[in-house]
Every structure is written in C-alpha cells, then in structure tokens.
Amino acid sequence: MVTVRKLPEEELFLPGSVACQGCPSSLGLRIAFKALGKNTVLIVVASCTSVLQGSYPYSAINLPLYNVAFATGGASASGVVAGIRALAKRGVFEEEPTVLVWAGDGGTYDIGIQSLSGAAERETDFIYVCLNNEMYSNTGTQRSGATPLGAWTTTTPGGKAQHRKDIAQIMIAHKIPYVATASLAYPVDFYQKMLKANSIRGTKYIELLAPCPPGWKFAADQMIEVSRKAVESGMWLLYEHEQGDTRLTGVTRRIIEGKVKKRPVKDYIEIQGRFSNILASREGQEAEEMLESEVSESIKRLQGWVPEYI
Amino acid sequence: MKVLETGNHLVALAVRAAGVEVVPAYPITPQTQVVEKIADLIDQGKMDAEYIPVESEHSACAALIAASLTGVRAFSATSSHGLAYMHEMLHFAAGLRTPVVMVNVNRSLGPGWNIWCDHQDSISARDTGWMQVYVSSHQETVDTVIQAFRIAEDHDVMLPIMVNLDAFVISHTYMDAIVPEPEEVSEFLPRYRPLWALDTRLPVTHGSVVYPSEFSETRQSMQQSQTRAIGVIKEAATRFGELFGRHHGDMVDYYRLDDAEYVIVSMGSLAAETMISIDAMREKGIKVGLLRVRFFRPFPVAELQELCRGRKSILVIDRNYSYGLAGVLYTELKAALYGLSDTPVRNLIVGLGGRDVSNELIAEKAMESFEGKLGEITWGDTQITKAHVVTRELLERFQELYNKK
Numbered sequence: 001m002v003t004v005r006k007l008p009e010e011e012l013f014l015p016g017s018v019a020c021q022g023c024p025s026s027l028g029l030r031i032a033f034k035a036l037g038k039n040t041v042l043i044v045v046a047s048c049t050s051v052l053q054g055s056y057p058y059s060a061i062n063l064p065l066y067n068v069a070f071a072t073g074g075a076s077a078s079g080v081v082a083g084i085r086a087l088a089k090r091g092v093f094e095e096e097p098t099v100l101v102w103a104g105d106g107g108t109y110d111i112g113i114q115s116l117s118g119a120a121e122r123e124t125d126f127i128y129v130c131l132n133n134e135m136y137s138n139t140g141t142q143r144s145g146a147t148p149l150g151a152w153t154t155t156t157p158g159g160k161a162q163h164r165k166d167i168a169q170i171m172i173a174h175k176i177p178y179v180a181t182a183s184l185a186y187p188v189d190f191y192q193k194m195l196k197a198n199s200i201r202g203t204k205y206i207e208l209l210a211p212c213p214p215g216w217k218f219a220a221d222q223m224i225e226v227s228r229k230a231v232e233s234g235m236w237l238l239y240e241h242e243q244g245d246t247r248l249t250g251v252t253r254r255i256i257e258g259k260v261k262k263r264p265v266k267d268y269i270e271i272q273g274r275f276s277n278i279l280a281s282r283e284g285q286e287a288e289e290m291l292e293s294e295v296s297e298s299i300k301r302l303q304g305w306v307p308e309y310i
Numbered sequence: 311m312k313v314l315e316t317g318n319h320l321v322a323l324a325v326r327a328a329g330v331e332v333v334p335a336y337p338i339t340p341q342t343q344v345v346e347k348i349a350d351l352i353d354q355g356k357m358d359a360e361y362i363p364v365e366s367e368h369s370a371c372a373a374l375i376a377a378s379l380t381g382v383r384a385f386s387a388t389s390s391h392g393l394a395y396m397h398e399m400l401h402f403a404a405g406l407r408t409p410v411v412m413v414n415v416n417r418s419l420g421p422g423w424n425i426w427c428d429h430q431d432s433i434s435a436r437d438t439g440w441m442q443v444y445v446s447s448h449q450e451t452v453d454t455v456i457q458a459f460r461i462a463e464d465h466d467v468m469l470p471i472m473v474n475l476d477a478f479v480i481s482h483t484y485m486d487a488i489v490p491e492p493e494e495v496s497e498f499l500p501r502y503r504p505l506w507a508l509d510t511r512l513p514v515t516h517g518s519v520v521y522p523s524e525f526s527e528t529r530q531s532m533q534q535s536q537t538r539a540i541g542v543i544k545e546a547a548t549r550f551g552e553l554f555g556r557h558h559g560d561m562v563d564y565y566r567l568d569d570a571e572y573v574i575v576s577m578g579s580l581a582a583e584t585m586i587s588i589d590a591m592r593e594k595g596i597k598v599g600l601l602r603v604r605f606f607r608p609f610p611v612a613e614l615q616e617l618c619r620g621r622k623s624i625l626v627i628d629r630n631y632s633y634g635l636a637g638v639l640y641t642e643l644k645a646a647l648y649g650l651s652d653t654p655v656r657n658l659i660v661g662l663g664g665r666d667v668s669n670e671l672i673a674e675k676a677m678e679s680f681e682g683k684l685g686e687i688t689w690g691d692t693q694i695t696k697a698h699v700v701t702r703e704l705l706e707r708f709q710e711l712y713n714k715k
Contacts, residue, residue, distance in 0.1 A: 041508050043376070051519055059515035064508040066379055067517035068372065069402055075369030079334060079376025079384075080508060082360035086331035086382045089358070097510050115372070118365030 002188050008034045017060035019052035022220030024184055024210035024227070025131050026052060029102065031187050032129060033063065035194035036098050041080055045103035045112060046070040048138045049131070071111045073103045074119030077126040098198055099126035106136045109145035109167050120174040120203040127197045130167065133210040141215045148235070149294065150269075150278040150287035152217075159278040159287065163294060169301065171205040172241050178204040179241040180249075184211075185228035186238070189250050193240065209236045217273025226271060232260075233268035234295035239302060246302050256299065265291045312488050317448050317480035321387065321413050321473075322347030323489040324455035326357040328411075328499055331382040334362035334373035336392060339425045340477040341415040344387040367392035371399035371412075378408035379516060381507035383459060385410065389477065390417035390431045397435065403470040404439025404532060406517055409462035409502070410470045413455065416444075416578065416629075417477045418663040426664020427477035429578065429630040432606075433638050439532050441471040441539060442606040444577040448485035450558040451475050456495055457546045463502050466538045476579040478664065490554065498553050536608040543605060561610035563602040564617065566592060570599030572680045573618060574672070575643060576627035577603045580661060584627070586669035587676065598676065603639060611646045618647055623654050625679045627672070629661045636687050654682070660690035 012033035019026040025048055033040070042065045044050050050067045054060045068076040080099050088096055103112060108130040116128060135153050136142040143153040143160055146167070150159045171179045178200050182190035190208060197204035211226040213219065218226055230236035231251045238252040247253075254260040266288060269275040278284035315323065321344045325333070333352075335345040351357035360377075364370045370386050377384040388396065393414050403410055414435075418428045432442055443458065445451045454473050462471040475481060506514055520528060544560045551557035565585050567573065574584050581602035591598045601617055603610060618624060628637025635641060640657035647655065656679045661667040671691055678684050 039510050041380075041510065053515065053518065055519040055521055056515075056524060059518060061515060062513050064510055064513045065515045065518075066376065066508055067515070068376070069398055071368060072372035072376075072399070075334075075364055075366075075372035076376040078362050078364065078369070079332070079373030079378075080380055082332045082334070082362050082373070083377040083380025083382045083384070083508075085360050086377075087380060114365060115369050118369055121365070122363065 002192065004187055007031070007191060008037070010034070012038065012062045014060045014062055016054060016058070017052050018054060019048075020214060020220070022213045022223040023048070023052065024133065024208075024212065024223060025049050027184055028129070028131055028190070028208050028210065029061070031191050032100065032102075032194050035191050036100060036127075036198055038063070039095055040098045040100055041084070042066070043068055043073065043076050043080065043099065043101045045073040045101065045107035046138075047104035047107055047131070049102055049104070051138060070107055072115050073101045073107055073112045073128065074115035074117070074124070077101050077128070078119050078122060078124045081124050081126055101126060101128045103128065103130055104137070105130060105132040105134060105146035106144045108132070109165060113167070113170075117174065120171065120176050120205070123202050125201055125203070127194070127204045127206065130205070130207045131210045132207055133212040133215060134164070135212070135215050137212050137215045149290055150275055150284065152274045152277060159284070166298065168205065168207050174203070176203040176205060177201070177242065180206045181236065181238055182206060182208045183227045183231050183236055183238060184208065185224050185231060186250050189238065196240075215274070217276075218271060222271065226268070229263065229268040229271065233263040233265045234299065235265055235268050235291065237298055237302065248302065256303065265295060311491065312486055314484055314486045316343060316482055316484055317451055317475055318343035318415070318482065319347045320448055320452050320487050320489065321455055321475070322351060324452045325385050326351055327490050327492050327495045328385075328456050328459050329383060329492050329495070329501065330359055330385040332360045332362065332377035332384040333386060334364050334370045334377065334384070335386050336364050336367045336370045336388070338367070338389045338392040340417055340481045341387050341389040341392070341413070343481070344413060344415070367395040368399060371396040371403065374410050374412070375399060375403045375406060375408050378410045379406065379508050381502070381504040381509070383502045385412065387413040387415070389415040390419055393431045393435055394419060397438070400435055400438035400440060400470075402517075405528070407468040408470060409459075409468050411455065411458045411462055411473065412470065413473045413475065415477050415481045416474050424663040425477070427479055427629070428662045428664070429474070429628075430662070432472060432474045433630040435472070436607065436638070439469060441469055441536070441608065442474060443471065443604050444474045444606060445480070445558070445604070446563075446579050446582045446602060447558070448480060449487045449556065451480060452487050452489055453550060453554070453556055453558060456490070456499060457550055459502070460499050460546045461539060461542050464539075464542045465505060467535050467542050468505060469532065469535050469539065474578065479579040488556075498550060540608050540610075559602065559604050561605045562613045562617065563604055565600040565602070567599030567601060567617060570597050571622045572596065572598040572676070573601050573621050573624045574598065574627065574676055575601045575603065575624060575639065577606065577639060578629065580627055580629060580667060583667060583669050584672050587673040590669065590673050591676065596677070596680070598680070606639070609642055609646065614643060614646045615650060618643075618653065619651065621653050623656070623680045625656050625658055625676050627658045627660060631659055631662070640687075656684050657687045658690060659687065665690070
C-alpha cells in the first residue's frame with residue numbers, strides 16, 4: 001500500500017519559493033510532481049502559483065514551465081500538446097511528456113472556463129488541476145464563482161449571497177474520461193488520483209480544495225485540519241468519475257456508507273474567520289442551513305439518492 | 311507551381327510551403343477561407359500539421375504561442391474583431407519572444423457591423439511588439455508569408471510578425487500566382503531552431519514575475535530586435551529575389567519616384583490603385599510618385615527620410631484613424647520627417663469600412679493637395695449630414711420624437 005512515506009523522494013518543487021506559510025499550492029505541487037515525475041511540462045495559469053514559484057531569474061520549479069495568461073489554461077495546453085505531437089512525428093521523444101495545467105478557481109470557474117471547455121471538447125490529452133481556494137487570493141481575497149454561500153471576501157463584505165457553482169459536474173458533462181476531487185488532508189488519495197489521470201488518454205480534470213490561511217482567516221498550521229474538516233462535513237466531497245460512473249472515495253465514501261458520522265457544516269465553518277460575521281447573525285443561521293442542504297443536494301446529484309445521515 | 315486562387319487560399323498554400331507544423335485557428339469573415347483551406351490540405355494529406363480548432367481568437371493566439379514555445383513552427387490567421395479579441399495575447403507573443411506568423415485580413419471594427427476592408431484592426435495592434443507588413447498583391451502575399459517566418463525566426467529578431475492583406479480586394483479575388491513547393495523553400499527557410507523551448511531535458515521557466523529592476527530591460531531588448539529586424543528584412547527580400555526571381559520591395563516599395571516632385575504615401579492594396587492614379591497624373595505632366603510602406607513595424611524611418619527628401623509636397627493616404635488626432639501613417643511619417651524639411655505633408659482618409667476608393671478620387675484629391683487647396687486632414691468623399699452628427703442638438707431631435715408618441 002502506498003503511504004506518504006513511500007512517495008517518490010525526488011523533489012521537483014524546490015526550496016526557496018515565496019509561498020505563504022501553510023500554502024496549499026506548494027504542498028499540492030509537491031505531491032503532483034511526485035506523481036507525474038520529470039517528464040512533465042507545466043502550465044501555470046495566472047494565480048498565486050505564478051508568484052510563489054519565485055521571480056526572474058529564479059524559479060523554485062524544476063520542470064519546463066510556462067506561466068500563461070489568466071484565460072488561457074486550456075488553450076495553452078492545446079498548443080503545447082499539438083507542439084509535442086508535431087515533435088513526436090520527428091521522433092524526438094522516447095516518451096511524450098505529460099502536460100499539466102495548474103490553475104486557481106478564478107482561472108477555472110470564471111475567466112478560464114471557456115478555454116478549459118474548448119480544450120476538453122477537443123479531447124486534448126492533458127491533466128488540468130484546479131487548485132480551488134474559493135476566491136481570488138492573488139489579488140487579495142475577492143469573490144469568485146467558487147466562493148461558498150455566506151463567505152466573507154473583500155467584494156462580499158456582508159457574506160456571499162449566492163451558491164458556488166459545481167465545475168467538476170460541468171467537466172463531467174463534457175464526457176471527458178476522468179474527473180476527480182481531492183483534498184490535501186488525504187495526500188495519498190490525491191497522489192493516486194494524479195497517477196491514475198496520468199495513465200488515461202484525453203482530458204483529465206482534478207479539483208483540489210485549497211484552504212488558504214490568510215484568505216480564509218485561520219492560522220497557518222491549521223491548513224490540513226481545515227482541509228480534513230471540509231471533507232468530514234461534506235462541504236468538500238471526494239469522488240472520481242470514470243467511464244460514465246461516479247465512485248465516492250475516502251472519507252466521503254465512508255460517510256455515505258454510514259461507517260463514519262458526517263460532521264455538521266458548522267464544525268467546518270466555525271474554524272475559519274471568513275464565516276465569523278455570518279454565523280453571528282440571524283441570516284447566518286439561514287446560510288448555515290442552506291450550506292447543509294447544499295451538501296445534501298450535491299450528494300444526491302452524485303449518487304441519485306439522499307444519504308442516510310440526513 | 312502557378313495557380314489561379316483567391317488571396318486567402320494562397321495564404322494557406324504559402325503556409326504549407328513554409329512547413330508549418332501547428333495551426334490553431336478560429337474562423338472570421340473575411341479570413342475564413344484561409345483556415346478552411348488549411349484544414350482541407352491537412353485532411354487530404356497534402357500538409358502534415360496539427361490543426362487546433364479553438365473556441366475563440368483569444369485561445370487561437372494562446373495556443374499559437376504555446377505551440378511555438380515547444381519549438382515548432384506555428385501559424386494562425388485572423389481579422390478585425392478576432393485580432394482585437396487576441397490583443398492581450400499579442401503582447402504575450404512578443405513578450406515571450408515567440409517567432410510566430412499570423413495573417414491578418416484587414417477589416418473594420420464594429421459597431422456598426424461591417425465586414426469590409428480598412429486598417430483599423432492592425433493599426434490598433436501597433437504597440438504590441440509585433441512586426442507588421444502590408445502587402446498589395448496576391449503574389450506578394452505568398453512571398454511575404456514565406457519570408458515572414460525567416461524574418462521572425464532569425465535569432466537576431468525572435469519576434470512575432472503580422473502579415474496584413476486587404477479584405478476582399480486581395481482575400482476574395484482570384485489571381486494567378488506562383489506557389490513554391492516545400493522542397494523549393496527549405497533552403498531559404500530551414501526548420502525553425504528555437505533559442506529556448508519547453509523541453510524536459512532543460513527545464514526553463516517562461517513568463518515568470520519580472521520586477522521593475524529588470525522589466526525595462528526586457529522591453530528595450532524588444533526594441534533592439536525590432537531595429538535589427540530591418541537588416542534581416544532586407545536580407546530576406548534580397549535572398550528571396552535571388553532564389554525565386556521575385557522582389558516586392560523590402561521596408562518600402564516605390565513607383566515612379568526617382569524624379570517625382572510630389573509623393574503619395576500609402577499601404578496595402580490602395581497603393582496598387584494609386585499606381586493607376588499616378589500614371590494618369592503623369593500623363594498630365596505632373597511629376598508624382600508612389601511610396602508604399604510595406605513594413606509599418608519596424609517603421610522605415612531611414613527609408614522615408616531618404617525618399618521624401620527634397621519633394622515639393624507629400625500626401626499620406628490612411629485607411630485608419632486615430633480618433634482625437636489623425637490618420638496613423640500620416641502622424642508616423644511626420645514624426646519621421648520632423649525637423650528635416652519644410653515640405654508640406656497632408657493626410658487623406660479614405661476607404662473606411664470597405665468604401666470604394668477609385669483611382670480617380672485619389673488623383674483628384676492628390677492634385678488638390680499638391681496645389682495647396684486641402685487642409686491638414688481630408689476625409690475623402692464623405693458626405694456627412696445631420697443624420698450622422700452626434701451633438702447636443704441630437705437630444706432635442708429625439709425629444710421631439712418622444713413628445714410625438
């Protein structure tokens with residue numbers, strides 16, 4: 001069985017990055033690189049990751065890397081993949097490199113959705129990882145299409161009034177061969193999903209929840225704890241969608257099977273400052289209930305039935 | 311091989327001859343036949359390239375740059391709104407120093423919707439770092455597309471290049487032209503050798519954060535490359551002439567200019583129309599010549615200074631406008647000549663949104679201009695009426711209409 005200690009030792013994400021303490025992106029990159037290895041071309045969509053890698057002439061990422069414009073994750077992947085195919089015809093590769101796009105939720109849910117959708121529809125052979133911290137963090141915490149109901153951001157000072165959209169389901173609707181969600185609290189699960197994605201031809205979409213200490217207002221050493229509670233409360237569901245079938249994974253699966261009791265959403269949101277104003281108000285109570293029912297609805301959509309715990 | 315084809319199809323055949331390996335493209339009138347023809351050539355096995363049917367022009371340019379960064383030769387084509395939609399990525403292409411080639415079929419920008427020719431699209435992309443060349447004939451289109459790759463990919467240049475051809479006048483009309491086979495082009499245009507690439511054997515970070523302490527240097531370096539490109543452009547035109555026996559000018563082209571007292575300056579297919587005007591005026595004994603600007607970026611400052619010296623009067627024809635000032639070729643030329651002479655320079659604005667420009671109109675306006683009868687800027691044959699004018703008065707007219715209801 002794979003354990004964290006047995007992951008490949010080689011680090012392609014080098015020391016010297018300028019990431020914040022407890023940054024989910026740097027940990028996510030480390031694990032993703034361990035899964036994909038050296039023969040990988042990385043495309044980073046404008047985000048914190050464009051910055052945290054270091055500035056010219058230094059780079060903490062030991063892979064060929066192209067930092068692309070905000071709206072171009074999918075299209076840039078298409079260009080790189082086509083270039084690799086053209087080079088492959090000349091016989092320059094022993095093994096064609098994997099193309100990995102690393103984007104935030106702003107670059108995926110909002111400004112980049114067209115480009116991603118186009119690349120998926122063209123069946124471009126690449127892995128797209130959406131590092132979802134549920135806001136525009138690089139510009140200092142603004143609302144995105146991934147921000148959950150009730151969450152404070154600088155552009156939702158009274159809490160977001162709308163639900164987040166479910167982009168993993170949008171990607172499933174593209175009929176791509178592999179869609180998965182992951183959490184940094186379960187690094188082996190994420191690692192194995194990356195490995196599986198790399199073994200499949202076509203467009204693979206993996207979404208990694210990325211609790212951001214400064215943006216979500218919690219202590220830097222709580223990042224894994226917040227990641228875990230997101231899954232335990234059902235606010236982040238772990239699953240894989242392959243060949244038309246959805247399979248719940250990890251803790252999410254055990255909750256649905258009744259082996260583990262689901263935590264109330266409150267357990268997850270009360271450890272983050274971004275929900276604190278909301279929780280104190282009467283509307284906040286409603287928001288909390290609405291988040292609980294959003295969790296139920298999501299599971300219902302995935303499984304076709306409302307699980308036992310409700 | 312000599313073929314009878316539209317300008318757009320000739321672009322596709324030239325792209326095939328140039329050994330392009332990746333073509334991301336999105337259709338837009340009047341460029342569509344370029345990408346249709348390329349898709350067709352690939353489908354028939356006559357061209358070995360990866361065609362990426364992207365979902366927008368922004369993505370077309372993004373994929374173009376990304377493909378080029380892997381070290382292959384990449385091409386795209388667009389027009390008008392498509393070029394405007396790419397604008398962010400135009401800066402990216404130049405800033406990343408990707409030597410891509412793109413054909414822009416010159417078309418106006420709406421509103422109102424208008425699919426016909428003017429140069430507003432490419433002129434609006436002037437300051438993106440791309441080289442820009444304007445062609446005036448079908449054969450020149452073929453030969454310039456081939457030369458463009460050699461110029462862009464020269465390691466002294468490494469900048470993208472936009473080949474501009476006029477909507478419908480060139481894009482949709484049939485003319486015979488000679489299109490070389492890929493084997494005939496390979497000596498003039500060997501396989502692209504990138505300076506750097508997205509290569510797992512040598513991991514390099516492209517497009518990282520650059521602080522103010524280094525950013526200006528990256529931009530100054532782009533200008534140095536634009537300057538060096540002038541020599542590369544001339545060298546490419548000369549070498550192409552030696553190998554293929556055709557020469558369309560380099561930075562500029564000219565017609566009956568040697569003894570000319572008066573000069574008409576323009577770009578694109580209008581310059582070809584102007585040659586007829588010049589013949590007519592010459593018959594009347596007026597010593598007039600044409601100076602056709604081919605490369606708009608890098609701008610042919612030295613050539614214009616040399617060729618405009620000692621003339622009595624100059625008329626610049628613009629098929630574009632910089633609102634709040636004047637036609638852009640006009641202001642650029644005046645800047646190039648500043649302080650060198652007192653020769654009057656006048657500006658004629660014609661052919662916007664595909665408005666027909668006859669050689670008679672050019673000759674008539676040129677005569678008026680050379681006789682000193684025209685002001686600084688003349689709007690060709692426009693007939694602006696109350697129906698076109700937007701002033702405070704307009705509200706009163708609308709108010710009357712509302713009151714009637």
